[in-house]
Amino acid sequence: MKRIKTISTKNLSESIRKDGCGECQTSCQSACKTSCGVANQKCEKTK
Protein backbone atom coordinates (compact mmCIF):
# COMPACT_ATOMS: atom_id res chain seq x y z
CA MET A 1 0.00 0.00 0.00
CA LYS A 2 1.40 3.36 -0.96
CA ARG A 3 1.41 5.70 1.99
CA ILE A 4 2.76 8.71 0.07
CA LYS A 5 0.52 9.96 -2.71
CA THR A 6 2.24 12.40 -5.01
CA ILE A 7 0.07 15.05 -6.63
CA SER A 8 1.01 15.78 -10.21
CA THR A 9 2.97 19.03 -10.38
CA LYS A 10 5.16 20.95 -12.78
CA ASN A 11 8.77 19.95 -12.30
CA LEU A 12 10.53 23.19 -11.49
CA SER A 13 13.93 21.68 -12.12
CA GLU A 14 12.82 20.74 -15.63
CA SER A 15 11.53 24.26 -16.17
CA ILE A 16 15.08 25.61 -15.84
CA ARG A 17 16.02 23.97 -19.10
CA LYS A 18 13.03 24.67 -21.27
CA ASP A 19 11.06 27.64 -19.92
CA GLY A 20 11.60 31.29 -19.14
CA CYS A 21 10.10 32.86 -22.28
CA GLY A 22 8.76 35.81 -20.26
CA GLU A 23 5.47 35.87 -22.17
CA CYS A 24 3.24 35.31 -19.15
CA GLN A 25 1.11 37.98 -17.57
CA THR A 26 2.78 40.48 -15.26
CA SER A 27 1.90 39.51 -11.70
CA CYS A 28 0.05 42.65 -10.70
CA GLN A 29 -2.01 42.98 -13.87
CA SER A 30 -4.86 40.78 -12.84
CA ALA A 31 -6.70 41.35 -9.61
CA CYS A 32 -4.49 42.05 -6.65
CA LYS A 33 -2.74 45.39 -7.15
CA THR A 34 -1.65 45.45 -3.54
CA SER A 35 0.29 42.23 -3.03
CA CYS A 36 2.50 39.95 -5.04
CA GLY A 37 1.90 36.39 -6.00
CA VAL A 38 3.04 34.44 -9.00
CA ALA A 39 1.68 31.03 -8.16
CA ASN A 40 -1.68 31.81 -9.69
CA GLN A 41 -0.21 33.00 -12.96
CA LYS A 42 -0.59 30.81 -16.00
CA CYS A 43 2.29 29.63 -18.12
CA GLU A 44 1.68 30.74 -21.71
CA LYS A 45 3.18 27.51 -22.98
CA THR A 46 0.69 25.30 -21.20
CA LYS A 47 -2.46 27.33 -21.87
Next chain:
Amino acid sequence: MIHQYKLGGFNIVLDVNSGSVHCVDDASYDIIRLFYEAEKAGVKEDRHNITDCILKKYGEGKVEEPITEEDIEGVFEEIDDLKKQGKLFSQDLLNDAPQLMKQRKHSVKALCLHVAHTCNLNCSYCFASQGNFHGERAVMSAETARSAIDFLIRESGDHYNLDVDFFGGEPLMNWDVVKETVRYGREQEKKHNKNIRFTLTTNGVGIDDEVIEFANREMHNVVLSLDGRKEVHDRFRRTINDRGSYDMIVPKFQKFVAKRRADDTNPDRREYYMRGTFTHLNRDFAEDIKHMAELGFDRLSMEPVVTDPKDPIALTEEDLPVLYEQYEELAGWLLARSEEGHPVTFYHYMLDLEGGPCIYKRISGCGAGTEYYAVTPWGDLYPCHQFVGEDGFKMGDIWTGIKEEEMRESFGRNNIYAHDECRDCWAKLYCSGGCAANAYHSTGSISGIYEYGCRLFRKRMECAIMIQVANAMNNSSGR
Protein backbone atom coordinates in the same frame (compact mmCIF):
# COMPACT_ATOMS: atom_id res chain seq x y z
CA MET B 1 13.54 22.24 1.86
CA ILE B 2 10.38 20.61 3.16
CA HIS B 3 7.21 22.29 4.41
CA GLN B 4 4.61 20.07 5.99
CA TYR B 5 1.27 20.90 7.55
CA LYS B 6 -2.13 19.42 8.32
CA LEU B 7 -5.21 21.09 6.91
CA GLY B 8 -8.68 20.07 5.80
CA GLY B 9 -8.11 16.50 6.99
CA PHE B 10 -4.99 16.08 4.85
CA ASN B 11 -1.34 15.63 5.81
CA ILE B 12 0.50 17.68 3.23
CA VAL B 13 4.20 17.61 2.40
CA LEU B 14 5.60 20.21 0.05
CA ASP B 15 9.04 19.68 -1.44
CA VAL B 16 9.84 23.35 -1.89
CA ASN B 17 12.66 23.21 -4.45
CA SER B 18 10.92 20.93 -6.93
CA GLY B 19 7.38 22.18 -6.19
CA SER B 20 6.23 18.60 -5.60
CA VAL B 21 3.22 18.10 -3.36
CA HIS B 22 2.55 14.87 -1.46
CA CYS B 23 -0.43 13.72 0.57
CA VAL B 24 0.69 11.25 3.21
CA ASP B 25 -0.66 9.20 6.11
CA ASP B 26 0.14 10.06 9.74
CA ALA B 27 3.12 7.71 10.07
CA SER B 28 4.74 8.85 6.80
CA TYR B 29 4.16 12.46 7.86
CA ASP B 30 6.25 11.84 10.99
CA ILE B 31 8.86 9.80 9.13
CA ILE B 32 9.42 12.61 6.61
CA ARG B 33 9.65 15.09 9.50
CA LEU B 34 12.35 12.96 11.15
CA PHE B 35 14.25 12.64 7.86
CA TYR B 36 14.08 16.41 7.45
CA GLU B 37 15.27 17.08 11.00
CA ALA B 38 18.30 14.90 10.29
CA GLU B 39 18.95 16.72 7.03
CA LYS B 40 18.78 20.10 8.76
CA ALA B 41 21.18 18.85 11.41
CA GLY B 42 23.55 17.75 8.65
CA VAL B 43 23.50 14.08 9.64
CA LYS B 44 22.22 10.93 7.95
CA GLU B 45 18.83 9.82 9.24
CA ASP B 46 18.96 6.93 11.70
CA ARG B 47 16.41 4.53 10.21
CA HIS B 48 16.50 2.10 13.15
CA ASN B 49 15.76 4.89 15.56
CA ILE B 50 13.01 6.29 13.29
CA THR B 51 11.45 2.82 13.05
CA ASP B 52 11.40 2.55 16.85
CA CYS B 53 9.85 6.00 17.25
CA ILE B 54 7.13 5.29 14.68
CA LEU B 55 6.30 1.85 16.15
CA LYS B 56 5.95 3.42 19.59
CA LYS B 57 3.44 5.90 18.22
CA TYR B 58 1.63 3.97 15.49
CA GLY B 59 2.45 0.31 16.26
CA GLU B 60 0.32 -2.53 17.62
CA GLY B 61 -2.08 -1.39 20.31
CA LYS B 62 -1.41 2.30 19.71
CA VAL B 63 -3.81 3.09 16.88
CA GLU B 64 -6.77 1.45 15.16
CA GLU B 65 -4.77 0.48 12.08
CA PRO B 66 -1.27 -0.19 13.41
CA ILE B 67 1.79 0.06 11.24
CA THR B 68 4.36 -2.78 11.02
CA GLU B 69 8.11 -2.70 10.66
CA GLU B 70 7.63 -3.90 7.10
CA ASP B 71 5.27 -1.01 6.39
CA ILE B 72 7.85 1.44 7.68
CA GLU B 73 10.47 -0.15 5.44
CA GLY B 74 8.02 0.42 2.58
CA VAL B 75 7.80 4.13 3.45
CA PHE B 76 11.61 4.37 3.44
CA GLU B 77 11.59 2.83 -0.04
CA GLU B 78 8.95 5.31 -1.22
CA ILE B 79 11.03 8.19 0.14
CA ASP B 80 14.18 6.86 -1.54
CA ASP B 81 12.30 6.50 -4.79
CA LEU B 82 10.92 10.06 -4.62
CA LYS B 83 14.39 11.36 -3.81
CA LYS B 84 15.73 9.67 -6.95
CA GLN B 85 12.94 11.30 -8.97
CA GLY B 86 13.83 14.71 -7.51
CA LYS B 87 10.44 15.04 -5.85
CA LEU B 88 11.45 14.89 -2.20
CA PHE B 89 14.46 16.44 -0.48
CA SER B 90 15.35 17.83 -3.90
CA GLN B 91 18.32 20.05 -4.68
CA ASP B 92 18.20 23.75 -3.92
CA LEU B 93 17.83 25.59 -7.22
CA LEU B 94 19.00 28.80 -5.60
CA ASN B 95 22.57 27.68 -6.24
CA ASP B 96 22.02 28.46 -9.90
CA ALA B 97 20.38 31.78 -9.16
CA PRO B 98 22.92 34.26 -10.52
CA GLN B 99 23.10 32.40 -13.82
CA LEU B 100 19.33 32.12 -14.08
CA MET B 101 18.81 35.81 -13.44
CA LYS B 102 21.30 36.83 -16.11
CA GLN B 103 19.18 35.04 -18.67
CA ARG B 104 16.09 37.14 -17.89
CA LYS B 105 14.98 39.76 -20.36
CA HIS B 106 14.27 43.16 -18.87
CA SER B 107 12.37 44.76 -21.69
CA VAL B 108 9.04 46.40 -20.91
CA LYS B 109 5.91 44.30 -21.21
CA ALA B 110 3.24 45.90 -19.05
CA LEU B 111 1.93 49.36 -18.32
CA CYS B 112 -0.56 50.56 -15.78
CA LEU B 113 -2.09 53.62 -17.39
CA HIS B 114 -3.40 56.12 -14.87
CA VAL B 115 -5.86 57.62 -17.29
CA ALA B 116 -7.66 59.53 -14.54
CA HIS B 117 -6.19 60.84 -11.33
CA THR B 118 -9.63 61.63 -10.09
CA CYS B 119 -12.52 59.57 -8.86
CA ASN B 120 -16.28 59.71 -8.52
CA LEU B 121 -16.14 57.85 -5.23
CA ASN B 122 -14.52 59.07 -2.05
CA CYS B 123 -13.25 55.85 -0.47
CA SER B 124 -11.40 56.72 2.70
CA TYR B 125 -9.09 53.67 2.59
CA CYS B 126 -7.89 54.29 -0.97
CA PHE B 127 -4.11 53.97 -1.35
CA ALA B 128 -4.47 56.36 -4.26
CA SER B 129 -5.81 59.01 -1.87
CA GLN B 130 -9.22 59.28 -3.53
CA GLY B 131 -7.70 58.93 -6.94
CA ASN B 132 -5.21 61.80 -7.03
CA PHE B 133 -2.21 59.92 -5.54
CA HIS B 134 -1.55 62.86 -3.20
CA GLY B 135 -1.14 65.20 -6.17
CA GLU B 136 -3.25 67.24 -8.52
CA ARG B 137 -6.42 65.88 -10.05
CA ALA B 138 -5.86 65.25 -13.75
CA VAL B 139 -6.85 63.12 -16.71
CA MET B 140 -4.54 61.69 -19.34
CA SER B 141 -4.81 63.14 -22.84
CA ALA B 142 -5.32 60.89 -25.86
CA GLU B 143 -1.95 62.04 -27.17
CA THR B 144 -0.19 60.95 -23.99
CA ALA B 145 -2.03 57.62 -24.00
CA ARG B 146 -0.99 56.94 -27.59
CA SER B 147 2.59 57.85 -26.74
CA ALA B 148 2.42 55.38 -23.84
CA ILE B 149 1.47 52.62 -26.30
CA ASP B 150 4.36 53.70 -28.55
CA PHE B 151 6.73 53.56 -25.55
CA LEU B 152 5.50 50.08 -24.63
CA ILE B 153 5.96 48.69 -28.13
CA ARG B 154 9.29 50.46 -28.60
CA GLU B 155 10.68 49.06 -25.35
CA SER B 156 9.11 45.62 -25.54
CA GLY B 157 11.95 43.87 -27.34
CA ASP B 158 11.03 40.32 -28.29
CA HIS B 159 7.94 40.15 -26.07
CA TYR B 160 4.83 39.24 -28.03
CA ASN B 161 2.25 39.48 -25.24
CA LEU B 162 1.92 42.93 -23.71
CA ASP B 163 -0.38 44.05 -20.90
CA VAL B 164 -2.06 47.41 -20.49
CA ASP B 165 -4.22 48.15 -17.46
CA PHE B 166 -6.55 51.13 -17.36
CA PHE B 167 -6.34 52.33 -13.80
CA GLY B 168 -6.89 55.43 -11.80
CA GLY B 169 -8.47 57.00 -9.91
CA GLU B 170 -11.44 55.89 -11.90
CA PRO B 171 -10.68 55.18 -15.56
CA LEU B 172 -14.31 55.49 -16.67
CA MET B 173 -13.99 59.21 -15.88
CA ASN B 174 -11.78 59.38 -18.97
CA TRP B 175 -13.64 56.83 -21.06
CA ASP B 176 -13.04 58.42 -24.46
CA VAL B 177 -9.31 58.18 -23.91
CA VAL B 178 -9.65 54.53 -22.85
CA LYS B 179 -11.44 53.77 -26.13
CA GLU B 180 -8.93 55.75 -28.18
CA THR B 181 -6.04 53.93 -26.49
CA VAL B 182 -7.59 50.56 -27.37
CA ARG B 183 -8.19 51.64 -30.95
CA TYR B 184 -4.61 52.85 -31.28
CA GLY B 185 -3.25 49.79 -29.51
CA ARG B 186 -5.09 47.44 -31.86
CA GLU B 187 -3.72 49.34 -34.85
CA GLN B 188 -0.15 49.26 -33.51
CA GLU B 189 -0.15 45.64 -32.36
CA LYS B 190 -0.87 44.53 -35.93
CA LYS B 191 1.92 46.70 -37.31
CA HIS B 192 4.46 45.42 -34.81
CA ASN B 193 3.29 41.82 -34.41
CA LYS B 194 2.32 42.19 -30.75
CA ASN B 195 -0.66 41.05 -28.74
CA ILE B 196 -1.93 43.66 -26.28
CA ARG B 197 -4.17 42.43 -23.48
CA PHE B 198 -6.16 45.23 -21.94
CA THR B 199 -7.53 45.24 -18.40
CA LEU B 200 -10.04 47.70 -16.97
CA THR B 201 -10.26 48.30 -13.23
CA THR B 202 -13.40 50.20 -12.24
CA ASN B 203 -15.55 51.16 -9.27
CA GLY B 204 -18.62 50.65 -11.44
CA VAL B 205 -20.21 54.08 -11.07
CA GLY B 206 -19.79 54.95 -14.73
CA ILE B 207 -20.84 51.59 -16.18
CA ASP B 208 -23.53 51.79 -18.85
CA ASP B 209 -24.51 49.65 -21.84
CA GLU B 210 -21.86 51.18 -24.04
CA VAL B 211 -19.10 50.53 -21.49
CA ILE B 212 -20.29 46.95 -21.09
CA GLU B 213 -20.38 46.30 -24.82
CA PHE B 214 -16.96 47.86 -25.44
CA ALA B 215 -15.23 46.35 -22.41
CA ASN B 216 -16.60 42.89 -23.08
CA ARG B 217 -15.35 43.10 -26.62
CA GLU B 218 -11.93 44.58 -25.98
CA MET B 219 -10.86 43.92 -22.40
CA HIS B 220 -9.02 40.71 -21.71
CA ASN B 221 -9.81 41.18 -18.03
CA VAL B 222 -12.09 43.42 -16.00
CA VAL B 223 -11.60 44.11 -12.30
CA LEU B 224 -14.75 45.31 -10.57
CA SER B 225 -14.43 46.82 -7.09
CA LEU B 226 -16.91 45.47 -4.56
CA ASP B 227 -16.16 44.94 -0.88
CA GLY B 228 -18.92 42.40 -0.20
CA ARG B 229 -21.90 42.90 2.09
CA LYS B 230 -23.77 46.18 1.70
CA GLU B 231 -22.83 47.50 5.14
CA VAL B 232 -19.19 46.61 4.58
CA HIS B 233 -19.05 48.06 1.09
CA ASP B 234 -20.87 51.25 2.02
CA ARG B 235 -18.68 51.88 5.05
CA PHE B 236 -15.82 53.09 2.86
CA ARG B 237 -16.96 53.11 -0.73
CA ARG B 238 -19.02 56.26 -0.60
CA THR B 239 -20.05 58.81 -3.19
CA ILE B 240 -18.88 62.40 -3.19
CA ASN B 241 -22.25 63.22 -1.51
CA ASP B 242 -21.36 60.74 1.24
CA ARG B 243 -23.87 58.06 0.29
CA GLY B 244 -23.10 54.36 0.02
CA SER B 245 -22.46 53.17 -3.53
CA TYR B 246 -23.56 49.51 -3.15
CA ASP B 247 -27.13 49.94 -4.42
CA MET B 248 -25.94 51.94 -7.39
CA ILE B 249 -23.16 49.67 -8.58
CA VAL B 250 -24.25 46.10 -7.81
CA PRO B 251 -26.95 45.93 -10.52
CA LYS B 252 -24.47 47.39 -13.00
CA PHE B 253 -21.86 44.80 -12.11
CA GLN B 254 -24.42 42.02 -12.40
CA LYS B 255 -25.45 43.15 -15.86
CA PHE B 256 -21.80 43.58 -16.89
CA VAL B 257 -20.83 40.07 -15.75
CA ALA B 258 -23.96 38.40 -17.15
CA LYS B 259 -23.23 39.83 -20.58
CA ARG B 260 -19.54 38.96 -20.30
CA ARG B 261 -20.39 35.36 -19.50
CA ALA B 262 -22.94 35.16 -22.30
CA ASP B 263 -20.46 36.29 -24.93
CA ASP B 264 -18.83 33.09 -26.04
CA THR B 265 -17.46 34.54 -29.25
CA ASN B 266 -14.12 35.22 -27.65
CA PRO B 267 -13.36 33.08 -24.63
CA ASP B 268 -10.04 34.90 -24.20
CA ARG B 269 -11.93 38.05 -23.28
CA ARG B 270 -14.16 36.64 -20.57
CA GLU B 271 -11.92 36.97 -17.54
CA TYR B 272 -13.17 39.18 -14.74
CA TYR B 273 -12.75 39.52 -10.99
CA MET B 274 -14.88 41.06 -8.32
CA ARG B 275 -12.21 42.62 -6.14
CA GLY B 276 -12.71 43.72 -2.58
CA THR B 277 -10.59 45.02 0.26
CA PHE B 278 -11.00 43.88 3.83
CA THR B 279 -9.91 45.79 6.91
CA HIS B 280 -9.76 45.43 10.69
CA LEU B 281 -13.48 46.30 10.67
CA ASN B 282 -14.53 43.23 8.67
CA ARG B 283 -12.18 40.51 9.80
CA ASP B 284 -14.95 38.04 8.89
CA PHE B 285 -14.20 38.75 5.23
CA ALA B 286 -15.12 35.21 4.14
CA GLU B 287 -18.73 36.34 4.63
CA ASP B 288 -18.14 39.11 2.12
CA ILE B 289 -16.80 36.66 -0.41
CA LYS B 290 -19.81 34.43 0.14
CA HIS B 291 -22.04 37.45 -0.33
CA MET B 292 -20.43 38.16 -3.70
CA ALA B 293 -21.24 34.60 -4.72
CA GLU B 294 -24.83 35.06 -3.56
CA LEU B 295 -25.02 38.03 -5.91
CA GLY B 296 -24.16 35.67 -8.77
CA PHE B 297 -20.45 36.45 -9.17
CA ASP B 298 -18.06 33.53 -9.48
CA ARG B 299 -14.56 35.00 -9.92
CA LEU B 300 -13.66 36.69 -6.68
CA SER B 301 -10.70 38.43 -5.10
CA MET B 302 -10.33 39.95 -1.66
CA GLU B 303 -7.22 41.82 -0.54
CA PRO B 304 -6.07 42.82 2.93
CA VAL B 305 -6.01 46.60 3.31
CA VAL B 306 -2.61 48.26 2.90
CA THR B 307 -2.43 51.29 5.15
CA ASP B 308 -0.54 53.01 7.95
CA PRO B 309 -0.41 50.69 10.98
CA LYS B 310 -1.70 53.63 13.09
CA ASP B 311 -4.86 53.80 10.99
CA PRO B 312 -7.81 52.39 13.00
CA ILE B 313 -8.77 50.19 10.05
CA ALA B 314 -5.28 48.65 9.75
CA LEU B 315 -5.04 44.92 10.36
CA THR B 316 -3.41 44.10 13.70
CA GLU B 317 -1.38 41.30 15.24
CA GLU B 318 -4.50 40.23 17.14
CA ASP B 319 -6.40 39.95 13.87
CA LEU B 320 -4.06 37.31 12.46
CA PRO B 321 -5.59 34.19 14.08
CA VAL B 322 -9.02 35.37 12.96
CA LEU B 323 -7.82 35.97 9.44
CA TYR B 324 -6.15 32.54 9.30
CA GLU B 325 -9.41 30.99 10.39
CA GLN B 326 -11.26 32.95 7.73
CA TYR B 327 -8.92 31.73 5.01
CA GLU B 328 -9.46 28.15 6.15
CA GLU B 329 -13.21 28.67 6.33
CA LEU B 330 -13.11 30.06 2.82
CA ALA B 331 -11.14 27.08 1.51
CA GLY B 332 -13.69 24.65 2.99
CA TRP B 333 -16.57 26.63 1.56
CA LEU B 334 -14.99 26.70 -1.91
CA LEU B 335 -14.51 22.93 -1.86
CA ALA B 336 -18.13 22.44 -0.78
CA ARG B 337 -19.37 24.75 -3.57
CA SER B 338 -17.32 22.80 -6.05
CA GLU B 339 -18.72 19.49 -4.88
CA GLU B 340 -22.25 20.89 -5.15
CA GLY B 341 -21.57 21.78 -8.79
CA HIS B 342 -21.39 25.54 -8.17
CA PRO B 343 -17.67 26.24 -8.27
CA VAL B 344 -16.37 29.67 -7.41
CA THR B 345 -12.86 30.92 -8.15
CA PHE B 346 -10.97 32.80 -5.46
CA TYR B 347 -8.05 34.65 -7.01
CA HIS B 348 -5.54 33.86 -4.28
CA TYR B 349 -6.37 30.17 -4.28
CA MET B 350 -5.93 29.77 -8.02
CA LEU B 351 -3.07 27.38 -8.33
CA ASP B 352 -2.22 25.34 -11.35
CA LEU B 353 0.28 22.84 -10.02
CA GLU B 354 0.94 21.32 -13.45
CA GLY B 355 0.74 24.39 -15.68
CA GLY B 356 1.79 27.18 -13.36
CA PRO B 357 4.72 29.52 -13.78
CA CYS B 358 8.25 28.32 -14.49
CA ILE B 359 11.16 28.78 -12.13
CA TYR B 360 12.24 32.01 -13.87
CA LYS B 361 8.91 33.66 -13.13
CA ARG B 362 8.99 32.36 -9.58
CA ILE B 363 12.33 33.88 -8.72
CA SER B 364 12.27 37.15 -10.64
CA GLY B 365 9.91 39.28 -8.59
CA CYS B 366 6.80 41.14 -9.70
CA GLY B 367 8.46 43.04 -12.55
CA ALA B 368 7.89 46.50 -11.08
CA GLY B 369 10.50 48.95 -12.29
CA THR B 370 11.87 46.53 -14.88
CA GLU B 371 9.13 45.15 -17.12
CA TYR B 372 6.15 46.84 -15.50
CA TYR B 373 5.63 50.60 -15.10
CA ALA B 374 2.86 52.93 -14.09
CA VAL B 375 2.24 55.95 -16.31
CA THR B 376 0.80 59.10 -14.75
CA PRO B 377 -1.65 61.39 -16.58
CA TRP B 378 1.40 63.54 -17.46
CA GLY B 379 3.33 60.65 -18.99
CA ASP B 380 5.76 60.15 -16.11
CA LEU B 381 6.96 56.63 -15.39
CA TYR B 382 6.99 55.06 -11.92
CA PRO B 383 7.99 51.51 -10.93
CA CYS B 384 4.36 50.57 -10.31
CA HIS B 385 0.98 52.08 -9.45
CA GLN B 386 1.75 51.97 -5.72
CA PHE B 387 4.85 54.15 -6.16
CA VAL B 388 3.06 56.87 -8.09
CA GLY B 389 3.44 60.14 -6.21
CA GLU B 390 6.30 58.84 -4.04
CA ASP B 391 9.22 61.24 -3.89
CA GLY B 392 12.31 59.92 -5.61
CA PHE B 393 10.59 57.17 -7.59
CA LYS B 394 9.98 58.94 -10.89
CA MET B 395 12.03 56.88 -13.33
CA GLY B 396 11.57 58.81 -16.55
CA ASP B 397 8.80 59.54 -19.00
CA ILE B 398 7.17 57.84 -21.96
CA TRP B 399 8.77 60.16 -24.50
CA THR B 400 12.40 59.98 -23.44
CA GLY B 401 12.30 56.62 -21.66
CA ILE B 402 13.86 55.42 -18.43
CA LYS B 403 16.40 57.87 -17.02
CA GLU B 404 17.01 56.26 -13.66
CA GLU B 405 19.05 53.28 -14.81
CA GLU B 406 20.38 52.67 -11.33
CA MET B 407 16.85 52.45 -9.97
CA ARG B 408 15.89 50.05 -12.76
CA GLU B 409 18.85 47.89 -11.82
CA SER B 410 17.94 47.96 -8.15
CA PHE B 411 14.40 46.81 -9.00
CA GLY B 412 15.89 44.18 -11.31
CA ARG B 413 17.97 42.84 -8.45
CA ASN B 414 14.94 42.87 -6.17
CA ASN B 415 14.08 39.20 -6.60
CA ILE B 416 13.89 36.52 -3.95
CA TYR B 417 17.66 36.57 -3.47
CA ALA B 418 17.50 40.21 -2.41
CA HIS B 419 15.64 39.31 0.77
CA ASP B 420 17.56 37.37 3.39
CA GLU B 421 14.25 36.46 5.01
CA CYS B 422 13.10 34.71 1.82
CA ARG B 423 15.98 32.28 1.80
CA ASP B 424 14.45 30.13 4.52
CA CYS B 425 10.82 30.70 3.56
CA TRP B 426 8.97 27.74 2.06
CA ALA B 427 6.60 30.03 0.12
CA LYS B 428 9.26 31.98 -1.77
CA LEU B 429 8.61 30.25 -5.07
CA TYR B 430 4.91 31.15 -4.81
CA CYS B 431 5.28 34.86 -4.03
CA SER B 432 8.53 35.58 -5.87
CA GLY B 433 9.78 37.89 -3.14
CA GLY B 434 6.65 39.86 -2.40
CA CYS B 435 5.44 43.33 -3.25
CA ALA B 436 8.21 45.95 -3.48
CA ALA B 437 5.78 48.76 -2.65
CA ASN B 438 4.54 47.04 0.48
CA ALA B 439 8.15 46.39 1.49
CA TYR B 440 9.06 50.03 0.91
CA HIS B 441 6.06 51.40 2.77
CA SER B 442 6.58 49.15 5.76
CA THR B 443 10.39 49.16 6.02
CA GLY B 444 11.63 52.09 3.95
CA SER B 445 13.42 49.78 1.51
CA ILE B 446 12.22 47.87 -1.55
CA SER B 447 14.38 44.95 -0.46
CA GLY B 448 12.72 44.84 2.95
CA ILE B 449 9.98 42.46 3.94
CA TYR B 450 6.35 43.28 4.71
CA GLU B 451 6.18 40.50 7.26
CA TYR B 452 2.46 40.83 7.96
CA GLY B 453 1.72 40.35 4.27
CA CYS B 454 4.09 37.35 4.18
CA ARG B 455 2.21 35.68 7.00
CA LEU B 456 -1.13 36.10 5.25
CA PHE B 457 0.38 34.97 1.99
CA ARG B 458 1.75 31.77 3.51
CA LYS B 459 -1.65 30.98 4.97
CA ARG B 460 -3.30 31.54 1.60
CA MET B 461 -0.80 29.23 -0.09
CA GLU B 462 -1.37 26.50 2.48
CA CYS B 463 -5.09 26.73 1.76
CA ALA B 464 -4.56 26.87 -2.00
CA ILE B 465 -2.34 23.78 -1.98
CA MET B 466 -4.81 21.96 0.30
CA ILE B 467 -7.59 22.61 -2.23
CA GLN B 468 -5.43 21.09 -4.96
CA VAL B 469 -4.71 18.08 -2.77
CA ALA B 470 -8.41 17.67 -1.94
CA ASN B 471 -9.35 17.81 -5.62
CA ALA B 472 -6.63 15.32 -6.57
CA MET B 473 -7.55 12.92 -3.78
CA ASN B 474 -11.25 13.14 -4.61
CA ASN B 475 -10.51 12.45 -8.27
CA SER B 476 -8.30 9.48 -7.46
CA SER B 477 -10.96 8.02 -5.18
CA GLY B 478 -13.50 8.29 -7.98
CA ARG B 479 -15.59 11.00 -6.35
